[in-house]
Structures are given as C-alpha cells and as structure tokens.
Amino acid sequence: xxxxxxxxxxxxxxxxxxxxxxxxxxxxxxxxxxxxxxxxxxxxxxxxxxxxxxxxxxxxxxxxxxxxxxxxxxxxxxxxxxxxxxxxxxxxxxxxxxxxxxxxxxxxxxxxxxxxxxxxxxxxxxxxxxxxxxxxxxxxxxxxxxxxxxxxxxxxxxxxxxxxxxxxxxxxxxxxxxxxxxxxxxxxxxxxxxxxxxxxxxxxxxxxxxxxxxxxxxxxxxxxxxxxxxxxxxxxxxxxxxxxxxxxxxxxxxxxxxxxxxxxxxxxxxxxxxxxxxxxxxxxxxxxxxxxxxxxxxxxxxxxxxxxxxxxxxxxxxxxxxxxxxxxxxxxxxxxxxxxxxxxxxxxxxxxxxxxxxxxxxxxxxxxxxxxxxxxxxxxxxxxxxxxxxxxxxxxxxxxxxxxxxxx
Numbered sequence: 001x002x003x004x005x006x007x008x009x010x011x012x013x014x015x016x017x018x019x020x021x022x023x024x025x026x027x028x029x030x031x032x033x034x035x036x037x038x039x040x041x042x043x044x045x046x047x048x049x050x051x052x053x054x055x056x057x058x059x060x061x062x063x064x065x066x067x068x069x070x071x072x073x074x075x076x077x078x079x080x081x082x083x084x085x086x087x088x089x090x091x092x093x094x095x096x097x098x099x100x101x102x103x104x105x106x107x108x109x110x111x112x113x114x115x116x117x118x119x120x121x122x123x124x125x126x127x128x129x130x131x132x133x134x135x136x137x138x139x140x141x142x143x144x145x146x147x148x149x150x151x152x153x154x155x156x157x158x159x160x161x162x163x164x165x166x167x168x169x170x171x172x173x174x175x176x177x178x179x180x181x182x183x184x185x186x187x188x189x190x191x192x193x194x195x196x197x198x199x200x201x202x203x204x205x206x207x208x209x210x211x212x213x214x215x216x217x218x219x220x221x222x223x224x225x226x227x228x229x230x231x232x233x234x235x236x237x238x239x240x241x242x243x244x245x246x247x248x249x250x251x252x253x254x255x256x257x258x259x260x261x262x263x264x265x266x267x268x269x270x271x272x273x274x275x276x277x278x279x280x281x282x283x284x285x286x287x288x289x290x291x292x293x294x295x296x297x298x299x300x301x302x303x304x305x306x307x308x309x310x311x312x313x314x315x316x317x318x319x320x321x322x323x324x325x326x327x328x329x330x331x332x333x334x335x336x337x338x339x340x341x342x343x344x345x346x347x348x349x350x351x352x353x354x355x356x357x358x359x360x361x362x363x364x365x366x367x368x369x370x371x372x373x374x375x376x377x378x379x380x381x382x383x384x385x386x387x388x389x390x391x392x393x394x395x396x397x398x399x400x401x402x403x404x405x406x407x408x
Contacts, residue, residue, distance in 0.1 A: 015307040024381040031361040031386045036377035039225040049288035067283045074290035083207040087272035095198045096123045098217025098233035103127035105243035110135025112162045117148040119170040124196040146173035163192040169199035172368040174328035174339030183212030226292040227285045249278025308338040311378040315340045318391035340376045347401045355397045
C-alpha cells in the first residue's frame with residue numbers, strides 16, 4: 001500500500017459512522033485493539049444481558065417460557081449471520097466446545113488421519129491429538145511465511161484422510177485462507193472440513209450455503225462482540241446424525257417441555273442441532289449475544305469487513321513507517337484479516353507492550369514459535385485516530401530506546 005493510497009479518516013467515517021463507536025464505553029478510556037483476544041461489549045449487549053438478569057431476580061421461573069422464546073429467536077439470528085438453516089445451528093460456550101463435539105462425536109477408525117497446520121491455536125490441535133489413543137493420526141503441516149498453503153495440506157492427505165481441521169484466520173499471523181477453494185478440494189475427495197472460525201464470524205462474511213464447510217465452531221467473545229461464554233456451532237445437515245451427542249440431557253430431547261410428563265427417560269434427540277445442548281443455557285449471556293448479532297446484521301458484515309481491512313491497511317503502513325516488521329501476510333487482499341502482527345527490531349515486544357499499556361493503548365502480546373510479537377486487531381468501533389495513536393506511540397518508544405542506547 002503506497003502512502004498516496006492510505007485510507008483517510010474521512011473515508012473510514014463514511015464506511016462506518018462514529019455513532020457506532022459511541023455504543024462502546026471502552027473507547028472513552030482505551031485505544032482498544034485486542035479483538036483477536038477479547039472483544040469489548042456494547043451498551044446494547046449490556047442492556048440485553050441485564051434485562052434477563054433482572055428478570056430472573058424479579059420473577060424467577062415465572063419468566064422461563066419467555067426465556068426459551070428469546071433463546072429460539074437468538075438461534076435464528078445467529079443462523080442468519082452464517083446464512084445457515086436454523087436447524088443446523090446450536091449454541092456453544094466457546095470454540096473448544098464445538099471442536100470437541102466434532103472430534104469426540106464422529107466415528108473414527110484406527111488408521112484414519114486428520115490434516116491441520118502448524119499455525120493453529122492449541123484448541124484446534126489438541127482435540128485431534130486426543131484421538132491418537134484410537135489410532136487416529138494428526139498430521140501437522142508446516143506453514144510457509146506465515147501462510148497455510150492449500151497445496152501443502154493437499155500433499156499431506158491420502159486415502160485415509162478423514163478431515164482437514166483449519167482456522168479460517170490464523171491467530172498467530174492473521175493469514176486468511178481461501179475456504180471456498182479448500183472446501184471444494186475437500187468435498188471433491190470426500191474429506192470433511194472443520195473450521196475454527198472465531199476470527200471470522202462477526203467481522204468477515206461466512207456463508208455456509210455457498211462455502212463447502214462441514215463444521216463451524218466460533219466463540220462469541222472476540223469478533224462477535226458477545227459476552228464470554230457464548231458462541232455458535234454449525235453442522236452440515238447431512239452430517240447431523242453422524243455426530244454422537246456428548247452432552248445428553250432433557251433439553252436436547254425431541255419432546256422436552258417443562259409442562260409435559262418428566263418421568264420419562266427414553267432419549268429421542270431433537271431433530272435439529274439443538275440436540276447437542278443438554279441443559280439450561282445461560283439466558284442472560286444468550287440475550288447479550290442476540291444483541292451483538294443484531295448489531296452485526298444491522299451494519300452488515302461485509303461493511304464491517306471493509307472498515308476493518310481499511311484500518312489494518314492503515315496500521316500495517318503506519319507501523320512499518322515507525323520501523324516495525326509486519327509479520328502478517330498483507331500482499332494479497334484475500335489473505336488480509338483484522339489482525340496485524342508486528343515487532344520492532346529496536347524495542348523488545350514485552351517492553352513495547354508495557355509502554356503502550358501505560359498510554360492506555362491495548363494490543364496483544366504473544367509468544368509464537370519462540371518469538372515475542374505484538375498483535376493489533378481493530379474492529380467496527382475503532383477509527384483512524386486509534387491507528388495513528390498506536391503508530392505514534394510506537395515511534396516515540398523507538399526514539400526513546402534509540403536515545404538510551406546513544407547515551408550508553
């Protein structure tokens with residue numbers, strides 16, 4: 001990106017007006033760039049969650065039927081976020097729960113293998129490695145230059161490959177894989193595709209009717225801007241009955257109703273993905289999730305994506321100008337995401353993180369492959385001034401470090 005093509009603050013305002021920023025109280029105290037870690041909550045989410053906490057406090061179980069109606073409504077709106085049939089979507093507490101449903105729920109045979117990448121968050125490798133006890137191999141494909149090449153995944157597969165397990169966006173580099181191409185390759189060979197989409201849902205479009213994926217797991221506490229303890233799980237309709245139900249409970253049954261005969265112990269699974277939800281959910285958190293999903297749908301995820309990509313383009317350029325090495329793939333538009341990973345060769349990442357935090361600029365500090373890095377991840381409530389403030393603080397920290405070295 002050349003300096004002349006840099007997105008101006010006015011252009012960003014046209015992408016998303018400042019009124020959305022005002023919904024997020026965190027912006028009054030922080031330049032917050034940690035959506036790849038935990039996203040902040042809007043006032044709409046807070047109000048929705050508080051309403052259901054107040055409901056439980058004031059009326060208890062008398063309001064239970066309305067809570068169930070709310071949960072059903074949120075399920076439908078979450079399905080709309082993925083353009084998924086509502087019967088294919090269920091709630092999870094986090095990404096790990098969805099991945100465990102797949103890893104422990106599918107019928108595996110000794111000699112099967114799963115292909116994944118060396119950039120994955122541990123949550124998307126550990127469940128598959130647990131299957132080694134059953135003779136199932138996990139093949140971890142090395143990344144190249146912060147990227148996961150589909151050709152490398154394909155080369156690691158063979159006639160016993162049952163699944164490719166991949167993150168749609170890598171937490172460690174921000175690389176965004178071409179799910180359409182990977183999904184078509186997998187579908188053409190009868191290989192299942194499980195996607196950890198926690199860095200996609202809520203910030204980049206994911207249409208499960210158009211993209212050939214089989215399972216999608218996504219916690220809501222990052223880019224969905226939903227309370228921690230919420231998330232969505234999608235299963236392709238044809239695979240619903242192939243997944244063993246791990247959490248068996250009355251609420252996942254086909255005939256469950258609190259006013260029906262309850263001394264009935266034969267479990268008939270609900271015909272939809274609701275079968276995986278065994279008991280009473282966290283209604284207040286689900287209400288908050290509903291408000292978060294509504295905000296994303298109101299703005300439009302494609303519009304959010306354009307805003308975020310403009311911010312990360314600006315961040316990559318400005319941080320590079322401040323002397324940083326940008327570790328995220330930024331050459332191809334299709335590979336860019338909402339994550340910019342960077343280091344400064346003259347300022348240790350841990351020290352730079354401390355400096356930024358003192359200035360109320362929040363970025364992630366991570367150790368990846370033995371290297372300490374920083375990660376900026378803006379969202380819909382961020383603006384050009386946030387990015388410029390980050391870059392300016394990095395420049396000043398580098399100048400201070402250079403002055404200290406010169407004084408020695």
